[in-house]
Amino acid sequence: MSKLLRKPNNQEIAQGVTLIHDVTSENSSLEYVGFKIIDLAPGATYTEELGKQECCIVAVTGRVNVSDREVTYENIGTRETVFEKQPTDSVYVSNDRVFEVEAVSGARVALCYSPSEKQLPTRLISASENGVEQRGTGNNKRMVHNILPDSDPSANSLLVVEVFTESGNWSSYPPHKHDQDNLPEESFLEETYYHEMNPSQGFVFQRVYTDDRSLDETMTVENGNVVIVPVGYHPVGVPEGYTSYYLNVMAGPKRIWKFHNDPDHEWILKR
Numbered sequence: 001m002s003k004l005l006r007k008p009n010n011q012e013i014a015q016g017v018t019l020i021h022d023v024t025s026e027n028s029s030l031e032y033v034g035f036k037i038i039d040l041a042p043g044a045t046y047t048e049e050l051g052k053q054e055c056c057i058v059a060v061t062g063r064v065n066v067s068d069r070e071v072t073y074e075n076i077g078t079r080e081t082v083f084e085k086q087p088t089d090s091v092y093v094s095n096d097r098v099f100e101v102e103a104v105s106g107a108r109v110a111l112c113y114s115p116s117e118k119q120l121p122t123r124l125i126s127a128s129e130n131g132v133e134q135r136g137t138g139n140n141k142r143m144v145h146n147i148l149p150d151s152d153p154s155a156n157s158l159l160v161v162e163v164f165t166e167s168g169n170w171s172s173y174p175p176h177k178h179d180q181d182n183l184p185e186e187s188f189l190e191e192t193y194y195h196e197m198n199p200s201q202g203f204v205f206q207r208v209y210t211d212d213r214s215l216d217e218t219m220t221v222e223n224g225n226v227v228i229v230p231v232g233y234h235p236v237g238v239p240e241g242y243t244s245y246y247l248n249v250m251a252g253p254k255r256i257w258k259f260h261n262d263p264d265h266e267w268i269l270k271r
């Protein structure tokens, strides 16, 4: 299996708390992005001391209370399944704080991390604040929920976005990359993809490749898998009959999403 592809882990780490994914700088090649998925049974609580990391807590499904021990946001989260296709609530918590997530109902929560030094206020990013964008034309149409875009100064490094791609369509396409710290042309941002499919037996294909093909991996990605994009172009193709959802976390030395399209395929945008 590719080193870039992670299958669900399902490790019970406390009563009612299951760690599904845990991508860290220790177990991956990523320096700027960390990512966890946890499942919580109703009433279960997950607590974490952040240290020198900031965190965006996304209520992927179900309802939760989130607290940084000073402020508590109650009953956040908006959907039973991501395929309701409505935005959800998230909470930004800065470095050197402790956070607690308590499940009101059964819940799946994404924890998106990046190294951070400067404390910022804890903030509820409510579903209604998500910028909803329809991108692309033809079989390149997809819908984006901007949870934490670079236009929102709430975070030091993190960028978080959800993408829905319908049956037979492509997203993160034409292929683009952001692996050079060379602004204003391109920014360096690592990225993770947390994927779901509807119906759940579906799969998508994701290719991660560089210009010189020193990295060139095409992965069959199934429901609940994570793909790690340390560098390179990273398009996603969705087979007929299935809808794709993914949650992207990006971070790098500068909090700007400035991508570079693969010149071989950029013509697709100009048709």
Ligand SMILES: O=C(O)C[C@@H](O)[C@H](O)C(=O)CO
Pocket: 135, 142, 144, 161, 163, 170, 171, 172, 173, 178, 191, 234, 248, 259
């Ligand atoms: O527009 C899309 O298809 C989504 C991508 O931009 C995705 O969020 C990404 O690749 C970010 O670099």
